[in-house]
Amino acid sequence: MRNAFLSKNPQYLLLLVLFSFSSLTAQDYQKTTLGVKTKFQALDVEIQFYSPTIVRILKSPKGIAFKKESLSVIKKPESIKFTTQQKGDLVSLQSKKLKVTIDVKSGKVSFNSLAGSALLSETASGASFTDFNDAGSKTYNVNQEFKLDQDEAIYGLGQQQRGQLSLRNAKINMVQGNVDDYVPFLVSTKGYGLFWDNYSPTIFEDKPESTSFQSEVGDCIDYYFILGDNIDGSIAGMRELTGQAPMFPLWTFGYWQSKERYKSQNELVGVVSKYRELGVPLDGIIQDWQYWGNNYLWNAMEFLNTEFPNPKKMVDDIHNMNAHMIISIWNSFGPQTKQFREMQPKGMLLNFGTWPQSGVESWPPNRDYPSGVQPYDPYNPEARNIYWKYLSKGLFSVGIDGWWIDSSEPDHLDFKPSDFDIKTYLGSFRKVRNAFPLMTVGGVSEHQRAESSDKRIFILTRSAFAGQQRYGANTWSGDVNSSWQSLRNQIPAGLNFSMSAIPYWNTDIGGFFAGSYKKGWGDGTKNPSFQELYVRWMQFGAFTPMMRSHGTDIPREIYNFGKKGDIIYDAIVKTIDLRYSLLPYIYSASWDITKNQSTMMRALVMDFDDKKVVDMNNEYLFGKSILVAPVVHAQYTPETIVKSNEETGWNKNEDTNSAKIQETTFAQVKSTKVYLPKGTSWYDFWTNEKINGGQEITKATTIDEIPLYIKSGSIIPFGPQVQYATEKKWDNLEIRVYPGADGEFTLYEDENDNYNYEKGAYSTITFKWNDKTQALMIGKRRGSFNGMLKNRKFNIVIVTDGKQFRENPTTNFNKTLSYDGKEKIVKL
Incomplete structure (x- = not known):
């Protein structure tokens, strides 16, 4: 009956099908x-x-x-x-x-x-x-x-x-x-x-x-x-x-000296004193491990080593020389420490192999005397409280300026799959393993901010996880080899890290493991192979968010490389001076990170629609104006292949294959290839020669210079020559304008430390270049803060193509003007 009705009335069949379909999907x-x-x-x-x-x-x-x-x-x-x-x-x-x-x-x-x-x-x-x-x-x-x-x-x-x-x-x-x-x-x-x-x-x-x-x-x-x-x-x-990235203090962007490790209070203070005596800029010194004494007291967060008898005086001495100090702290504790004894009964330690493996200092580790060191459980809020309690009492209280949180992965040696079954506060270690650095860095950051806002948090750490940018941390690339290949690796490593939304990154200048360069060369500092690598790494480090020299086996302090007038010494000084002249540019770039979610180390693909830069791993922009092309191949010495890793590198055996090479003068002019992205023209930083983008060029190089190019339309402030970041006010900045395109730059200034900038205590001055009218507009100053310069001078330099300038020196434009916070226009 029903089928006969439908066969005579097909419109009802269609409605039935539609109803059935809609009942399945609605x-x-x-x-x-x-x-x-x-x-x-x-x-x-x-x-x-x-x-x-x-x-x-x-x-x-x-x-x-x-x-x-x-x-x-x-x-x-x-x-x-x-x-x-x-x-x-x-x-x-x-x-x-x-x-x-x-x-x-x-x-x-x-x-x-x-x-x-x-x-x-x-x-x-x-x-x-x-x-x-x-x-x-x-x-x-x-x-x-x-x-x-x-x-x-x-x-x-x-x-x-x-x-x-x-x-x-x-x-x-x-x-x-x-x-x-x-x-x-x-x-x-x-x-x-x-x-x-x-x-x-x-x-x-x-x-x-x-x-x-x-x-x-x-x-x-x-x-x-x-x-x-x-x-x-x-x-x-x-x-x-x-989470957003907070501002770092201005002093963190100066030059930092470190090594593995300063073994006494006098040695540490003496390094800062020597830099001041030589007139070489320095803002920070870092104390590495074992100021606490032996390995059973690992990370006690106290100066128990008798070579550090008066830590408060040590820190005061450094501060009185207008320098800052950060210190090594770890995520593990030796069995004789107060932290271990408080955490262990509460189940706050993770029992797996970590560094150091022996209680006595020797290589290889003496397993007859195990260190008993264990990482703590940073996923546990009470454990983080205990960690800060001892850190604050033992180190923050004597005026330490920041924290070097080492082994923040943490080191996991002699790995066994069952180690992942270890229970943490949030479940198995397997479940939360990769977030360890986020939790331990976050614990220190949050506790310090709760205790004091007088000093901005600054943490140097070896590992990171998503969200860590909100904690005031700068991550370094770990215990990398001292080799040319390792230097080459650092550029894409830093760029990918920066594109992971964490803007602050750095690397051990010179590479950490450098023992291979000592064979036949004493402490290695006179080995031309290491000298060349170190200078090139230094030049790269000057264009990273933190410029920090560090390593083992070979000392890194500048006076170990000679004296004023020696070519390697002078190349190092020139690089450090260049870094300090760029501090107004760098600090403003840091504000751009905090205010506008920008990135300081920028892969070229971020700024240029150019297929040739999509996988370019040896050049980048530092800020939005400076193209950096580090020299990453040996030009004066053989490129020795050095192989080790973060574990075998601790074996101090010297490389028997490193033959002593001939003395090298480093006086010759060499060359390297540089690609300039299309879509703009570029100025050679050293010569001001203007070159069209979209081409590879051959650039002459010397040991004291690497290829640097400035994008057309850039406006860059240059600061005074100083011995430390805040030595002189920025009351007479040079403002260089690189014509060829419209440009804009915002100069940022504040109290240099503390968190008053979060309450609006800062000022900005925006410079705009109109390439068509050849006019520079200096905008009205916005904002204010204690100690702000109400009146200042700007030395305006409109950069002329170096080739044109050589032919007609009168084409250069240079004008000094007074500025009181009101808008001004400068016409060429």
């Missing part, structure tokens, strides 16, 4: 205040808008409840307007900036611009959960695959010593290590960022067919898509999500 998702929830196959999926440009994707096995509180993400979801629409199996969510689509049958999520351009997509069957027993807790191995465009470039994931910039076709085992710091955040040339919010050991792999993150432990798949439009915008979104 309720395939549930709208929430943040996005939507849906189910497919065996998984629950949730899409959450955190802002119009930031979206969180959560996936978990169907019906399995879990609780996830991110260690990295501090942003709370905004209440934003978005629309949802379903067409067949596709459910789309759209904010005012971004469109997100999920296939409710396959679970595939994709991200598109509002114009319809595809940005990123998961693969059709890319999410997987595999049952895993994590030290007795039922959980999962989790994996998510994405599909990238063939010509898309990606960067970030922290610091790797691969010597390459692009992450395409890379497979990276992301477990924190001495010289590798992993941050599971990447940026794309397509204008987005991707943050994989997981703390367990993770394998990142990019293949032609897919790009994936696979983590050992996860109750859920949890990642964030950030629409940035470009790399800068993606980094800004990551900092919006995980």
Whole structure:
């Protein structure tokens, strides 16, 4: 009967089919205040808008409840307007900036611009959960695959010593290590960022067919898509999500001297005194380990070594010479320390092999006398309280200016898989392993800020994780080799780290392990091979966020390399002086980081639409105006291949293959290749010669100079010659303008330390160059602070093409003008 009716009335058959189809699709998702929830196959999926440009994707096995509180993400979801629409199996969510689509049958999520351009997509069957027993807790191995465009470039994931910039076709085992710091955040040339919010050991792999993150432990798949439009915008979104970078004190941007290690109070103070005597600029000195005494007292955070009898006087002596001091602290404690004795009964120590392995100082470690040193559990808030209690009482109280948090991965020696089963406050060590540096650095930072705002937090640390930029920390690249290959590796390592949204990074100038250069050369400082490498590393270090010389085996203080008039000595002084002349530029770039989420070490791909710079690993911009092309190949001496690592490097055996080479004068002029990106013209910093971009050139070099180029349209302030950062006021700055394009620069000034800038105690002066009218506008000063210069002079220099100037010296423009905070215009 029913079939006969339908056959005679086909319109009712069509309505029945449509009703059946709609009943299958209309309720395939549930709208929430943040996005939507849906189910497919065996998984629950949730899409959450955190802002119009930031979206969180959560996936978990169907019906399995879990609780996830991110260690990295501090942003709370905004209440934003978005629309949802379903067409067949596709459910789309759209904010005012971004469109997100999920296939409710396959679970595939994709991200598109509002114009319809595809940005990123998961693969059709890319999410997987595999049952895993994590030290007795039922959980999962989790994996998510994405599909990238063939010509898309990606960067970030922290610091790797691969010597390459692009992450395409890379497979990276992301477990924190001495010289590798992993941050599971990447940026794309397509204008987005991707943050994989997981703390367990993770394998990142990019293949032609897919790009994936696979983590050992996860109750859920949890990642964030950030629409940035470009790399800068993606980094800004990551900092919006995980925290902004505060200002460092001005003195941290000066020159820092260190070595492994100063063995007495007199030696440490004597280094600063010698620099002042020589007139070589210096802002900081660093005390490395064992000021506490023997290894059983490891990291006692007290001066128990009798060679440091009066620490308060030591610090005062350094301060009285207008220098600052930071000191080595670790994340582990010896069994005779107060910290160990307080933490152990409370289960706050992690019992696995760490540095040092022996209680006596010898190599190899004497296992008959184990050190008993154990890392603490920084995931435990009470343990972090105890850590700061002793740090504040033993070191902060005597006036130490900052902290060198060593082994912040931490060192994990003689690794056994069962070590990952060790319980922390937040679960197994496996579950939270990669977030260790974030927690320990964060513990110190938060406690110091709570105790005092008089002194800005400054932490030098060896490892990092997502969000660490909010804690006032500068990460260094670990105990790297003293070799040319290692120097080459540092450039892409620092650039990828910077593109991981953490803007402050540095490296041991000269490389840490340098024993191979001592054979037949005493302490090694007179070995031309080391001298050349050290000078070139110094020149690179002058254009990183912290300029810090450090290493073992060979002393690094300048007076070990000769005296004034000696070519190596003079090259080092010239480089340090150049760094200090750029402090107004560097400090303003630091403000740009804090205020505008900028980046100081900039891969060229961030600023130039030029295919030749997509994977360029030997040049970069320092700030937004200075192109740095370090000399990274030996030009005067043989390029000795040195092989060691952070463990075997501690073996002090000298390299028997290092033959003594002939004395080298370093007087010859050499040359190197430099690529100048297209889209602008460039000025040779040393000669002012103007050169069109989009070409590779051959640049003459000497031992005391590396290729530096200034982008047309740049405005750069140069400070006075000083012995330390705050010695002289910036009352007579030279303002150089490099014509050829419009330009703008904002000069930032404040009280140089403390947190009053957060209350508005700072000033800015914006300079604008109009290339068409050949006029420089000096804007009205905005803001004020105690000690601000109300009246000053600017020496305006409009740079002329060096070739043109040589032919007609009268073309140069130089004018000194008085400035009282009101707008002024200077015409050529």
